[in-house]
Amino acid sequence: MQISQVFERDGLPVSFEIFPPKGELPVEAAHALAAELSMLDPAFVSVTYSAGGSGNSERTIDVARMAKDDFDLAMMAHLTCMGATKNDVHQVLAAMRAAGIENVLALRGDSVEGVSTADFHFAKDLIPVAREAGFCVGAAAYPEGHIECLDFDESIRHLRQKQDAGAQFFVTQLFFDNACALRFLDAALNAGVTVPITFGIMPFLSKAQISRMVFMCGASLPSPIIKLLARYENDPASLRAAGIEYACEQLEGLAAEGVDGLHIYTMNQPAIAAAAMEALRASGAVV
């Protein structure tokens, strides 16, 4: 199932993102996760590749293949090209094809100390290689600009370059302020971006987690969230509930704006995906 087709169907596509579980038996752990996510009927599920520059990439293909074969989920594998040679990339793409994976999110990847770009400098260099290898290719979009890019207009030019290089849809970086995302959407449309853009939302669950994410992604931390972090400083369960509720409100707001799709960073917690789906169904955004 090519993900570009998902955006041609009626209804709002809602997708999930997972990362390959760490520790022993990662594919078995992912099996239980995929079983729960499949019951929520997502439009597709994506699997990270070395998220945050962690090097956690060995199991991406195994996890995506398992979820596709065992649960008939439409799967997308992320692929980063930071430090990779053309030969490395061709090998990974061949392994993805052999596993029956049809969709790739083409990324440069997070900067890692000591690793410099090799044959690929930017995601736009990887996109045509993945297209030529026959994949349906998505790319990342940055509502508040990429963390290494200080100029908003420049980040929109980079977005357009990815479309011109062959990206067939975009998945956005997480953000906590819908107004930023809607301003970005206007700018993208004005710059001639015509492919679908699906908006990625991650709930905050703890102060440590949201701090890590905003410094990794450069997303703004709005004052209402800072107040919730302060209010529930000594009440982790309430903070987690508030974070999920905030994310659900973001999702409902975006759906009401008529966006092309919603992507939920599940952090491998089915309860997050379930809460999001329930909120979207209750509000009538999803049937």
Ligand SMILES: NC(=O)C1=CN([C@@H]2O[C@H](COP(=O)(O)OP(=O)(O)OC[C@H]3O[C@@H](n4cnc5c(N)ncnc54)[C@H](O)[C@@H]3O)[C@@H](O)[C@H]2O)C=CC1
């Ligand atoms: N590992 C994973 O599964 C995931 C990773 N990410 C993260 O997304 C980020 C990588 O972003 P991509 O969108 O793939 O990279 P990209 O290649 O689009 O951009 C990387 C940086 O290069 C700049 N740039 C792009 N084109 C340029 C050009 N022509 N001239 C000068 N500068 C240019 C961008 O503004 C940005 O600062 C990383 O932080 C990555 O790890 C995002 C989602 C999932």
Ligand SMILES: Nc1nc(=O)c2c([nH]1)NC[C@@H]1CN(c3ccc(C(=O)N[C@@H](CCC(=O)O)C(=O)O)cc3)CN21
């Ligand atoms: N710059 C950047 N890099 C990414 O890899 C990335 C983004 N942005 N934005 C969107 C998603 C979010 N991603 C994430 C974010 C957090 C974790 C995370 O919390 N990982 C934990 C693992 C926890 C566990 O194993 O249970 C970690 O400690 O790394 C993973 C993927 C990957 N993506």
